[in-house]
Amino acid sequence: xxxxxxxxxxxxxxxxxxxxxxxxxxxxxxxxxxxxxxxxxxxxxxxxxxxxxxxxxxxxxxxxxxxxxxxxxxxxxxxxxxxxxxxxxxxxxxxxxxxxxxxxxxxxxxxxxxxxxxxxxxxxxxxxxxxxxxxxxxxxxxxxxxxxxxxxxxxxxxxxxxxxxxxxxxxxxxxxxxxxxxxxxxxxxxxxxxxxxxxxxxxxxxxxxxxxxxxxx
Amino acid sequence: xxxxxxxxxxxxxxxxxxxxxxxxxxxxxxxxxxxxxxxxxxxxxxxxxxxxxxxxxxxxxxxxxxxxxxxxxxxxxxxxxxxxxxxxxxxxxxxxxxxxxxxxxx
Amino acid sequence: xxxxxxxxxxxxxxxxxxxxxxxxxxxxxxxxxxxxxxxxxxxxxxxxxxxxxxxxxxxxxxxxxxxxxxxxxxxxxxxxxxxxxxxxxxxxxxxxxxxxxxxxxxxxxxxxxxxxxxxxxxxxxxxxxxxxxxxxxxxxxxxxxxxxxxxxxxxxxxxxxxxxxxxxxxxxxxxxxxxxxxxxxxxxxxxxxxxxxxxxxxxxxxxxxxxxxxxxxxxxxxxxxxxxxxxxxxxxxxxxxxxxxxxxxxxxxxxxxxxxxxxxxxxxxxxxxxxxxxxxxxxxxxxxxxxxxxxxxxxxxxxxxxxxxxxxxxxxxxxxxxxxxxxxxxxxxxxxxxxxxxxxxxxxxxxxxxxxxxxxxxxxxxxxxxxxxxxxxxxxxxxxxxxxxxxxxxxxxxxxxxxxxxxxxxxxxxxxxxxxxxxxxxxxxxxxxxxxxxxxxxxxxxxxxxxxxxxxxxxxxxxxxxxxxxxxxxxxxxxxxxxxxxxxxxxxxxxxxxxxxxxxxxxxxxxxxxxxxxxxxxxxxxxxxxxxxxxxxxxxxxxxxxxxxxxxxxxxxxxxxxxxxxxxxxxxxxxxxxxxxxxx
Ligand code: HEM
Ligand SMILES: [Cu+2]
Numbered sequence: 050x051x052x053x054x055x056x057x058x059x060x061x062x063x064x065x066x067x068x069x070x071x072x073x074x075x076x077x078x079x080x081x082x083x084x085x086x087x088x089x090x091x092x093x094x095x096x097x098x099x100x101x102x103x104x105x106x107x108x109x110x111x112x113x114x115x116x117x118x119x120x121x122x123x124x125x126x127x128x129x130x131x132x133x134x135x136x137x138x139x140x141x142x143x144x145x146x147x148x149x150x151x152x153x154x155x156x157x158x159x160x161x162x163x164x165x166x167x168x169x170x171x172x173x174x175x176x177x178x179x180x181x182x183x184x185x186x187x188x189x190x191x192x193x194x195x196x197x198x199x200x201x202x203x204x205x206x207x208x209x210x211x212x213x214x215x216x217x218x219x220x221x222x223x224x225x226x227x228x229x230x231x232x233x234x235x236x237x238x239x240x241x242x243x244x245x246x247x248x249x250x251x252x253x254x255x256x257x258x259x260x261x262x263x264x265x266x
Numbered sequence: 267x268x269x270x271x272x273x274x275x276x277x278x279x280x281x282x283x284x285x286x287x288x289x290x291x292x293x294x295x296x297x298x299x300x301x302x303x304x305x306x307x308x309x310x311x312x313x314x315x316x317x318x319x320x321x322x323x324x325x326x327x328x329x330x331x332x333x334x335x336x337x338x339x340x341x342x343x344x345x346x347x348x349x350x351x352x353x354x355x356x357x358x359x360x361x362x363x364x365x366x367x368x369x370x371x372x
Numbered sequence: 373x374x375x376x377x378x379x380x381x382x383x384x385x386x387x388x389x390x391x392x393x394x395x396x397x398x399x400x401x402x403x404x405x406x407x408x409x410x411x412x413x414x415x416x417x418x419x420x421x422x423x424x425x426x427x428x429x430x431x432x433x434x435x436x437x438x439x440x441x442x443x444x445x446x447x448x449x450x451x452x453x454x455x456x457x458x459x460x461x462x463x464x465x466x467x468x469x470x471x472x473x474x475x476x477x478x479x480x481x482x483x484x485x486x487x488x489x490x491x492x493x494x495x496x497x498x499x500x501x502x503x504x505x506x507x508x509x510x511x512x513x514x515x516x517x518x519x520x521x522x523x524x525x526x527x528x529x530x531x532x533x534x535x536x537x538x539x540x541x542x543x544x545x546x547x548x549x550x551x552x553x554x555x556x557x558x559x560x561x562x563x564x565x566x567x568x569x570x571x572x573x574x575x576x577x578x579x580x581x582x583x584x585x586x587x588x589x590x591x592x593x594x595x596x597x598x599x600x601x602x603x604x605x606x607x608x609x610x611x612x613x614x615x616x617x618x619x620x621x622x623x624x625x626x627x628x629x630x631x632x633x634x635x636x637x638x639x640x641x642x643x644x645x646x647x648x649x650x651x652x653x654x655x656x657x658x659x660x661x662x663x664x665x666x667x668x669x670x671x672x673x674x675x676x677x678x679x680x681x682x683x684x685x686x687x688x689x690x691x692x693x694x695x696x697x698x699x700x701x702x703x704x705x706x707x708x709x710x711x712x713x714x715x716x717x718x719x720x721x722x723x724x725x726x727x728x729x730x731x732x733x734x735x736x737x738x739x740x741x742x743x744x745x746x747x748x749x750x751x752x753x754x755x756x757x758x759x760x761x762x763x764x765x766x767x768x769x770x771x772x773x774x775x776x777x778x779x780x781x782x783x784x785x786x787x788x789x790x791x792x793x794x795x796x797x798x799x800x801x802x803x804x805x806x807x808x809x810x811x812x813x814x815x816x817x818x819x820x821x822x823x824x825x826x827x828x829x830x831x832x833x834x835x836x837x838x839x840x841x842x843x844x845x846x847x848x849x850x851x852x853x854x855x856x857x858x859x860x861x862x863x864x865x866x867x868x869x870x871x872x873x874x875x876x877x878x879x880x881x882x883x884x885x886x887x888x889x890x891x892x893x894x895x896x897x898x899x900x901x902x903x904x905x906x907x908x909x910x911x912x913x914x915x916x917x918x919x920x921x922x923x924x925x926x927x928x929x930x931x932x933x934x935x936x937x938x939x940x941x942x943x944x945x946x947x948x949x950x951x952x953x954x955x956x
Binding site for chain 3: 078
């Protein structure tokens with residue numbers, strides 16, 4: 050594509066008229082993708098609701114095995130990371146190179162903290178015999194024949210969410226390295242913006258998982 | 267408000283962002299308090315927990331994800347996705363809540 | 373895009389008459405296998421999808437012929453025993469649904485045509501588009517691995533609890549379909565954004581071709597429904613692997629819940645398959661009647677209405693599953709509503725034909741076949757949606773006939789209409805019109821001979837998915853098998869003349885059908901960037917009362933033009949009036 054005219058900045062792909070159109074398209078594309086994510090998790094929430102209305106006792110009994118304290122800590126960690134990612138976008142908009150890099154690094158660090166806490170929660174459960182699946186489940190502290198169903202739902206919901214956290218870390222590392230090369234500034238920060246949107250979504254989902262799984266009684 | 271003229275390029279001030287972050291953390295503490303200390307009777311415990319969760323989600327969507335300043339279409343997308351989720355749950359419950367046997371025997 | 377200050381802007385436009393002898397096209401730029409495999413050009417990606425879809429269609433068709441051959445007799449024959457039979461119908465169904473019909477129109481034809489109809493250079497996210505294609509390929513590889521291992525015998529619907537117990541490679545196939553789902557989701561996301569953001573100057577929502585409206589509605593369904601399929605399959609994989617107890621009754625789960633999840637996707641998915649077909653029908657019917665479509669808004673909005681109502685009716689597949697009586701009643705009622713927007717479309721198409729100058733070329737022949745077969749399919753759908761009737765007909769050949777009338781008689785015939793319609797644009801070659809008609813007629817006859825008897829035997833009680841049958845049904849089964857052979861011959865003829873046209877076909881003019889639609893105002897085959905200029909649209913896509921020149925306008929001084937082969941006629945005095953056109 051040799052004959053790009055000089056009015057076309059380097060970051061604008063050839064099929065867009067201008068930077069504005071590219072930015073709007075990317076953002077809208079991300080929102081459409083968020084719709085898809087909402088329904089993806091929606092299926093899990095639907096299963097949760099159906100089983101909860103069938104077996105309310107099961108849910109109140111089983112939830113006692115989840116650690117409210119660490120769940121709350123993780124909520125705060127994710128909220129913090131949402132805040133720093135918003136700050137990162139602001140830094141990019143303001144051409145603050147250092148602020149952008151530091152905020153991205155803090156976000157990545159917080160995401161890792163979330164995963165580490167999650168790891169300890171999982172390993173404690175696995176240790177006492179709370180495993181996903183009827184045959185693997187050996188814990189005897191809950192007096193309900195379907196206890197494994199609750200934890201099946203728990204593991205899948207938090208597992209799929211955790212997977213999203215891992216993907217988010219990958220995306221943010223990618224953004225971080227591009228930021229280090231000085232690719233972003235007030236003229237062009239589209240990838241930072243849409244990665245930020247994704248990360249907020251991960252936070253949004255946890256905001257619902259936390260009360261539904263940990264706080265019910 | 268340090269608003270930019272072009273839509274979609276709102277720049278929030280640090281104060282705004284910190285205020286939202288702070289509110290989210292306070293709400294998290296409140297919801298834990300309600301569940302573990304105050305103990306509302308059913309169904310009010312669920313209603314408060316969900317109300318707080320939706321408030322938090324609203325804050326994130328409006329001020330972190332910038333929907334408050336963004337074109338209305340993106341807000342519409344989010345609402346539509348929730349509407350379809352509710353539809354899915356509501357219609358499924360129409361079956362699962364009204365069965366003669368919870369899980370029919372085979 | 374609409375900033376508040378600039379409500380009108382004045383554009384300098386001129387006429388760009390497409391060259392009849394383009395030397396530079398998307399086929400001559402970037403040649404070679406590697407260039408194709410790494411291209412982000414929507415046209416090449418569309419062609420690659422088309423080839424993949426054709427391959428899977430041939431595979432699925434081969435399986436179908438094997439099935440029908442087996443059913444010539446009820447007895448066991450050497451090469452197909454009962455277990456092999458289960459595998460064959462499962463693979464036939466899964467391949468035709470997931471690998472052929474779902475991607476066929478949007479990802480293959482849509483990819484090629486949609487940006488051209490919008491006057492855009494590409495889709496909004498070209499790299500994502502290529503990624504979607506490779507995700508599709510990876511999904512296909514998983515399915516082939518399953519074939520090489522133990523195959524699949526659960527039916528395309530993967531119902532639990534059988535799918536958690538079956539000895540076949542369920543996890544491989546479901547993983548493959550899970551991956552495939554992402555291809556579909558990403559294509560939908562890409563299309564929605566493209567339609568919103570990449571329209572050429574002048575293409576307002578009311579000037580959008582109906583094909584675009586249909587693709588838009590389809591994309592909406594893809595984005596809303598496919599994620600639910602993904603999560604369902606993930607839960608199914610977990611159920612089979614770990615026994616988590618959500619769907620498997622032996623573990624405390626509920627198999628009917630699986631059906632809810634599955635049909636929450638799969639009923640809307642039937643609209644993912646048919647709605648893009650509606651778009652093609654609208655385009656072809658207007659071009660070959662040389663007439664504005666009747667009821668533009670009725671057709672455009674009924675696509676969206678179908679997309680919406682399609683989400684409310686999934687339980688009509690579960691009337692006999694043990695679902696609550698309240699739910700069955702509500703679902704039966706809502707099912708009737710779906711018929712309304714579909715009926716609106718049929719009436720408007722027929723009204724479009726009225727007093728048009730109809731030309732019966734191959735694409736139009738397929739449109740008539742579509743109208744006839746799809747109406748039968750739709751009506752029988754309504755009959756199946758009637759609660760009491762359904763109890764009798766559920767899981768019989770009547771259902772098999774219904775969905776073949778809509779999926780093959782509807783979607784596939786529409787695909788063939790579109791394929792023949794856009795073939796000259798895509799390849800730059802004309803096909804043999806006479807052979808085209810012969811094969812269309814053979815397909816029509818073969819189709820009806822195959823599937824009409826299935827309505828009869830279904831209503832007499834022949835269950836679907838059975839390997840064996842009682843003598844009473846022998847004549848029906850045998851007629852049906854003969855019909856499938858006729859169909860096969862029809863498709864072989866088509867394969868022959870299409871290949872022939874690729875290598876020896878006559879050169880196609882830029883606009884062989886005299887259409888007013890924007891994609892026909894590019895060269896055949898199009899330039900690498902679709903148009904050499906930025907098109908400007910001032911009329912609706914079906915305004916046949918306006919002269920052709922006025923559909924060939926573009927921005928006169930283009931700062932970002934790429935093309936070379938467009939013939940510019942700046943001095944045409946007739947067109948002087950467009951030199952300073954205001955776009956409201
Ligand atoms: C007027 C619109 C339609 C109505 C009211 C309708 C209604 C129904 C009903 C009630 C059934 C369930 C039959 C049973 O299993 O007992 C059914 C099955 C089916 N329909 Fe339709 N349908 C319509 C259009 C379509 C379209 C457009 C397609 C696809 C392009 C389609 C594809 C199918 C398929 C694949 C099945 C069988 C699924 C299976 O069990 O394997 N239908 N339809
Ligand atoms: Cu259906």
